[in-house]
Amino acid sequence: MPATFNTALPSVNGLCLQHCSKCGHINYPVRELCGKCLGDSLVWQNVDGGGTVQSVTALHYPLEQNFSAQLPWRIASVKLDVGPVAFAHLQPDSVCGARITLSIAQDEAGNNVLVAKGDKDSASEWLSAIKYTEIRT
Amino acid sequence: MSQPASYSGIALVTPVSLGYSKVSEHSAGWFIGSVLREMIDAAGIGKADVDGLAVSSFSLAPDSVSFLAQHYDMTLRWLEQLPFGGASGVLAMRRAARAVQCGDADIVACIGGDTSQAGSFRDLVANFSSFSNSASYPYGSGGPNAAFAMITQRYMDKTGATREDFGQLAVSQRYNAQHYSPALLGDKPLSMDDYLAAREIASPVHLYDCVMPCCGGEGFLLMSTQRAEDLGLDYVSILAADERHNAFPDDPVQLRGGWPLFSDQLYASAGIGVDSIDLLQTYDDYPVISMLQLEGLGFCKPGEAADFVRSNALTFDGGGLPHNTSGGQLSGGQAGAAAGYLGLVESIRQLTDSAVDNQVANARHAMVSGYGMINYDRGLCSAAAILKRGGS
Ligand SMILES: [Zn+2]
Numbered sequence: 285m286p287a288t289f290n291t292a293l294p295s296v297n298g299l300c301l302q303h304c305s306k307c308g309h310i311n312y313p314v315r316e317l318c319g320k321c322l323g324d325s326l327v328w329q330n331v332d333g334g335g336t337v338q339s340v341t342a343l344h345y346p347l348e349q350n351f352s353a354q355l356p357w358r359i360a361s362v363k364l365d366v367g368p369v370a371f372a373h374l375q376p377d378s379v380c381g382a383r384i385t386l387s388i389a390q391d392e393a394g395n396n397v398l399v400a401k402g403d404k405d406s407a408s409e410w411l412s413a414i415k416y417t418e419i420r421t
Numbered sequence: 422m423s424q425p426a427s428y429s430g431i432a433l434v435t436p437v438s439l440g441y442s443k444v445s446e447h448s449a450g451w452f453i454g455s456v457l458r459e460m461i462d463a464a465g466i467g468k469a470d471v472d473g474l475a476v477s478s479f480s481l482a483p484d485s486v487s488f489l490a491q492h493y494d495m496t497l498r499w500l501e502q503l504p505f506g507g508a509s510g511v512l513a514m515r516r517a518a519r520a521v522q523c524g525d526a527d528i529v530a531c532i533g534g535d536t537s538q539a540g541s542f543r544d545l546v547a548n549f550s551s552f553s554n555s556a557s558y559p560y561g562s563g564g565p566n567a568a569f570a571m572i573t574q575r576y577m578d579k580t581g582a583t584r585e586d587f588g589q590l591a592v593s594q595r596y597n598a599q600h601y602s603p604a605l606l607g608d609k610p611l612s613m614d615d616y617l618a619a620r621e622i623a624s625p626v627h628l629y630d631c632v633m634p635c636c637g638g639e640g641f642l643l644m645s646t647q648r649a650e651d652l653g654l655d656y657v658s659i660l661a662a663d664e665r666h667n668a669f670p671d672d673p674v675q676l677r678g679g680w681p682l683f684s685d686q687l688y689a690s691a692g693i694g695v696d697s698i699d700l701l702q703t704y705d706d707y708p709v710i711s712m713l714q715l716e717g718l719g720f721c722k723p724g725e726a727a728d729f730v731r732s733n734a735l736t737f738d739g740g741g742l743p744h745n746t747s748g749g750q751l752s753g754g755q756a757g758a759a760a761g762y763l764g765l766v767e768s769i770r771q772l773t774d775s776a777v778d779n780q781v782a783n784a785r786h787a788m789v790s791g792y793g794m795i796n797y798d799r800g801l802c803s804a805a806a807i808l809k810r811g812g813s
Contacts, residue, residue, distance in 0.1 A: 289547070289559050313556035313797055338674045339578075341563070341570035342624040347543045348562040356624070359560045361571045361798060363673040369798060371560045371567075380578055397559055 293396040299333035299387050301368065302326040312368035333386040335364040337400065340380055360400050362386055372398035424686060425663060431518045432649035432656035432811060434642050435463040436769035438747075441603050441637040441754055445536050449481040452534030452638035452759070454493055460530060460642050465652060471642070473499035473526030475517050477509035477533040477758035479545055499526035506793025507704040508664065508802035509533055509761035510639070515662050515806075517643040527648065532640035535757025542634040545757075552797040563623050566631060568795055569707040570623035575674040576709050577625060582727035584625065587708035588616040590744070591629045591751055593735035594705070598748025600737065600779035605635055605754040629751070630707055637756030639766045646811065655773035655811065660691035660786070662806035678710075678792055679803030680717025688719065691786075691807040695719045698807070699784040700743040700771055702764025704792040705751050710800070711744075714790045718805060743781045746771060764789045765806070772810045785810050 292314040294300050302311040306323035310331055317324050342356035351357060360374035364386060378384055384400040391397050437459040440452050453476055461468055474497055476486040484492075486502040499520050503509045510533060517529035546564035548554055561567060576582060595611035598604035611629060619628035649656040663686065665679025688694055695718070703714040712726035720742065721729040734741030747753060747767045750760050768787040770776045791804040 289554050291559050292555050313552040339571035339575040340624075341567055341574060341626070342621075343561045343563040343567060343570075344620075344624075345566070345622055346562040347546060347564050351562055356621075357561045359563070359567060359571075361575075361674060369673050371557055371571075371798065373560060380574065395559065 291396055293388050293398070294328055295390065295396050296330065296388055299331055300328050301331050301366070303329035303331070310366045310368060312370055331366045333364070335362040335384055335386050335400070337361070337374070337378055337380055337382045337384055338363050338369070340374060360384070362400050370398055372400040375399070375401045378402040424690065425661070428518050428659035428662065430646055431521060431659055432644055432646040432654070433514065433659070433769050433808070434644065434649050434654045434656045435460040436641050436766040436773070436775065437463065438603055438639050438763070438766055439637065441605055441635055441756060443605070443633070443635050443754075444538050445636040447536055447636070449478045449534055449536045450484060450489060450492055452536060452636065453478065453481070453489065453532050456532045456534060456638040456640040457493065457530050460640055464642055464654060466528070468493070468495060471495065471528050471530050472497055473517060473520055473529030475501040475503060475513040475529055475531045477503045477505065477513065477761060478535050479757040480535045480537070480541065499529065505761065505802050506758060507706060507761040507800070508791035508793040508804040509758050510763070510765040511662060511789060511791040511804035511806050512664060512802070513762070514643065514659065514765060515664065518659060521643060521645060528642055528644045530640060530642055531762070532638065533757070533759035533762035534638035534640075535636055535759055537634055537636035537757070550796045553795065557797050565706065565795055566623040566626055568798055569709065570626040572675055572799070573630070573707060573709040574625050576676055576712065579676060580724040580727060582712065584617060584627070585613065586727035586730055587630060588613050589730040590705065590708040590711055590735065591616050593739070594745045594749045595752045596736050597746050597779055598752035601747040601753070602777070604748040604752050605633060606752045607748060611752075626707065632706055632750040632755035632760075635754035635756050637754065637759050639756070639759040639762035641766055641769050649811070655775070657769045657772045658809045658811050660693070660807040660809050661687045662804070663687055664802065664804035666803070667801050668803060675799035676713065677723065678713050678717055678800065680714060680790070680805055681723075684718050684805070687805060687807060693786060693807070697786050698742070698788045700746055700768070700781050700787045702745055702768050702787065702789045703749070704761070704764065704790055705745055705749040706755065706760075706792070708751070710792055714792065717803070718788060718790060737779045737781050743784075746776070746779050746781060761791055761793055764791070768808055772808060
């Protein structure tokens with residue numbers, strides 16, 4: 285049975301993260317209280333998706349079966365200019381140290397996920413390859 | 422900042438490791454209770470003499486340590502459950518030591534135990550934490566391999582460490598495991614060529630960088646040195662111990678745990694230097710994490726662990742720095758939360774001369790390190806202890 289997961293990200297163009305209207309901190313991963321001031325006034329806000337690839341891995345053995353069609357699958361750890369570090373699906377031609385733009389896209393199962401795109405425009409083909417397990421209902 | 426008070430007067434006794442296999446029909450409670458039985462027998466005490474119980478387990482739910490008191494028909498006056506993964510053993514020891522020093526308990530059993538079935542590792546990983554469920558697992562469902570592959574890649578880029586350097590750890594631990602019969606992979610020799618030829622799991626992590634999930638139990642009894650001497654038990658003393666959680670949160674990739682925040686004070690409290698450490702047990706969920714412990718605990722400078730493992734023998738009988746002398750998790754298997762007790766239990770064996778074929782000669786001091794709980798992109802718990810052979 286596929287695992288349940290929930291990125292809790294909204295469906296938007298570009299990148300939208302939780303902004304604290306009390307202290308201004310931008311939070312990720314998604315949470316209920318601001319990680320800096322512990323206030324509960326987090327609001328979704330469009331933010332600059334610019335960032336730098338810190339590290340990359342190519343996964344050969346995902347734990348979920350549904351991912352097995354396009355292996356190895358590359359993901360990155362990205363340090364966003366606005367602060368947080370995020371894991372994201374990585375466009376194939378991007379490497380460690382590269383400047384990328386992080387945005388929210390829908391995978392094949394309709395989940396909102398983070399994708400890291402480099403300069404080159406190979407994104408559309410790659411985005412359609414992002415599969416993930418269905419959300420169990 | 423205040424510093425931990427002395428751990429004087431505390432004895433660690435009766436190291437027990439049991440039940441290692443890939444899968445089991447037994448529950449976690451079987452592993453934990455079996456360790457308890459073996460420890461009581463080894464100490465020559467009755468079950469009623471144990472009045473404190475500290476337990477770590479990923480597979481005990483829906484039961485908890487309080488339910489175990491009824492399972493095992495024990496009336497206890499001190500309980501602790503420690504969900505700290507690979508840091509659990511050192512943390513259990515620290516808390517139990519304070520309980521005994523303060524009179525809250527006389528004899529505490531500290532036990533890590535987990536069962537394992539087909540698919541149980543994936544079930545654990547898929548719902549390990551809210552952060553990992555929302556921000557890690559959806560990106561290819563790599564589990565810990567994904568997070569640690571990215572730490573390993575960044576470490577290699579930053580320091581120039583190579584796969585051969587990680588292989589030094591894996592190969593020497595396999596040698597140690599060949600001299601420790603419970604180690605699950607102890608009957609399979611591993612050469613550097615074997616290590617380098619292994620298949621890639623999550624670049625740059627290959628097969629022999631990964632632990633094999635399994636089941637098993639580890640434990641020790643903690644009591645006063647007076648009680649240990651009255652019982653005629655060989656024991657180990659705690660010279661110093663400390664822990665940090667979520668250290669250096671602004672590092673974009675975890676290239677150091679919490680150890681640099683307390684290792685100088687740890688040696689100062691112990692009254693010995695790093696040169697007096699006769700054996701080291703690191704938490705080796707991946708070789709790169711052992712490298713971070715070598716650096717964070719002062720065995721070498723930050724970023725220089727690759728050079729250290731190239732120039733120091735790491736086998737139990739190599740005359741260098743005996744490291745993960747029972748094979749660690751890489752060659753012994755990762756028995757869930759019991760893996761967080763493995764290095765501590767092995768150190769107690771070594772410092773009481775109760776290791777069998779892998780005994781380190783003339784060992785007086787051991788360093789035990791713990792690391793655990795990947796919430797998302799890094800392990801949050803770091804701990805370490807310096808132990809000393811008991812008696813004069
Ligand atoms: Zn805030």
